[in-house]
Amino acid sequence: MKRYVFLLLGLMAFVNCKPPEFERNTRVLIKGKMIDENNQPISEVDISVYTYRFSGYIFDAIEDEYLLGLGKSKTDGSFEIISLFDKDEDFAIVINGNEKYTNYTYLSSTTDHTPEDLVFDLEDKQLKSVSKVNYSINRTSPEGTTFRFSFQYSDINCIEYFNEGVLEPELSRCFFEINSGSFLNDTYPDYSNSFLTPIGTVVEFHYSINDQSEIIETFTVDQENYEFEFSY
Secondary structure, eight states: OHHHHHHHHHHHHEEEOSOOOOOTTOEEEEEEEEEOTTSOBOOSOEEEEEEEEEEEETTSOEEEEEEEEEEEOOTTSEEEEEEEOOOSSOEEEEEEOTTTBOEEEEEEOOSSOOOGGGEEEEEEEEOOBEEEEEEEEEOOSOTTOOEEEEEEEEOSEEEEEEETTEEOGGGOEESOEEEEEEEEOSSSOOEEEEEEEETTOEEEEEEEETTOSOEEEEEEOOSSEEEEEEEO
16 A cells, blocks of 8 residues: 555656657647837847746646747848647747847737637737847946946847737836946956847936935936947
């Protein structure tokens, strides 16, 4: 009896050790068109189709990623990809802007939903041009001066969740606000780094010298490579 119980517990703890079997006789068509903020076509954009499955043991399960389909947009921005199909809670169509344009993810549960005519039509999908903001902060004030700073800007990712083909805004997240920064002192008086944000973003630069009242300055990112320098 004890042997049976331990065997049962072992089976319950184990999730999966083999690659998942997808819908063997089902293929779906992923189609749409890539355009930029000026409604001009974008070519050579990578589009990938993924599903996710847990494997391993229930107490240390790992979510594995499986590529179901892959393609690129054409010269006119259009794309058509024939992909494997999987009944799963996390079926994703991922558009990678390769740091030149924003990224987009179509996320849906296909557990109880199959698209009409086996077609996922993303229609016109607009991607924003991306800027790399390079910033450098240098100390010119006396030793002992401290500097606390942060940048507030828009992320380059947009994730839209669809329920049976209908967009669910409350479960979607696009271009959310990011705050990043650091604290500088005698050990680390200078700092240089970079971040990505859509062109046109108004960036807020928050800073405080020697923990005095915070000061906020803004600047608009208006080019692919934006340089920001500040001395304190």
